[in-house]
Amino acid sequence: MCGYCIEAFALDVLQVDVEDKEPAQHLHAIRMRLQEEKDLPKGLRYIPESLLTDIGMGLTVICRAIEILIKEGFASAQYQALLVDPAFKVLITTACNFSQSRILTPEQDIAPMQKLRWLYDSNIYFIVGGFAECDHVANRQACTEILELYKSDVLGPENQLHQNPEIIENNTNFPMGRRHDENPNQQINLSGSDFALVWYSFLHATRHGYCPSLSWYIVTHEPKVAQLPFAFELWLQRRASSIHYDQYGITPFVQSCLSVREGVFKFLALDKIRNKSDQHIMFDCFAEHGILEQYEAKEWHWTTDNA
Incomplete structure (x- = not known):
């Protein structure tokens, strides 16, 4: 199984919501529900107690x-619901304690990272x-430098149809570190413990x-x-796709x-596209490029189907 296979479970979460069915209870589905569940307090209810100290789930x-x-603020109904959920406190505290306990080398603790470690x-x-x-005084330059580092270290060339991106299977070191063949001196883990x-x-x-x-750069560039x-x-x-579509x-x-x-x-079809016009524009585009049948797009579940 690879990261792209895992994404299929995230799309399944959205499909379950579109079809109003009960979600799957296996581990990958629980992980992806945390990413895509609109009602996060609801998503937390699917986490078994044994996984509340899982670092990746906490991150x-x-x-x-x-x-x-x-987007909503501390006083929002959703955030207030999280605050009274003991699971939320355990997940946040465990991940923050892990991140703060890491022994960082000078290469890992560069200036822009230092300025945002208050997030942990x-x-x-x-x-x-x-x-x-903290957010009010956040350093824009630090954010820009981190994003530029992410672009150069994590993202590859522009997506191309039929491209086969590199995959790491069964990475048992998560979230301590990721392989950095392209830049062996750069040990910042922007895909794991530094992803926040x-x-x-x-x-x-x-x-x-x-x-x-x-x-748009993130939308059109595969991760390495x-x-x-x-x-x-x-x-x-x-x-990024969601924001750009909005x-x-x-x-x-x-x-x-x-x-x-x-x-x-597929994500846009399940989560964003709410009118038949955009749906048909996408069909026409796929047909023009000869990929309508390959993608089996007419068999996808669309939010428009339940609108």
Whole structure:
């Protein structure tokens, strides 16, 4: 199994929601539900107690908490529901303690990373104004540098249809480290234990409008490695696709059809496209490029089908 296989479980989560069915209970489905469940408190209910100290799940929940705090705020109903859930506190605290306990080399603890390591202070997620105060003074330059590092270290060349990206199977070292064949001196783990810094930087940049081409760059560039067991790189690509679709609609996706992964189009079909017009535009694009039958797009489950 590979990171791209894991993404299929994330799409299954969305399909279950579209079809209003009971979600699967196996491990991969639970992991992906944390990424894609719109109601995070509901997603936490599917985590067995034995997995509450899983570092990767904790890192996922940190990213979701950051997103909710940025978009909805500490006082929002969803965040207040998280605060009274003991599982939320265990997941956040475990992941933060792990990240703070790491012994970092000078190559790992570079300046932009230092300026955002407050994201691993668990207190900011439980105290009124804790996150907002740090977020208010967040260093834009640090976010930009982290995103540039992510682009050069994690992302490969522009997506091409039929491309076979490198895959790491059964990576037992998660989240301590990832193979960095392209840059052996760079040991920052932007796809694992440092991913929350990338996630925050991306949301900060898109919210404040700097690095304007960043979301599209992420949409159209494959990660060099789709890492197990959480495929965080593909999660960020789906989020970038969501933001770009909200801003610009379906047009840029069909204009660059062969540079957008099939998985991204499936995600849009399940999560974003709510009108038949965009659905048919996508069909026409696939037909024009001879991939309509290959993608079996007419068999996909679409939000429009239940609209």
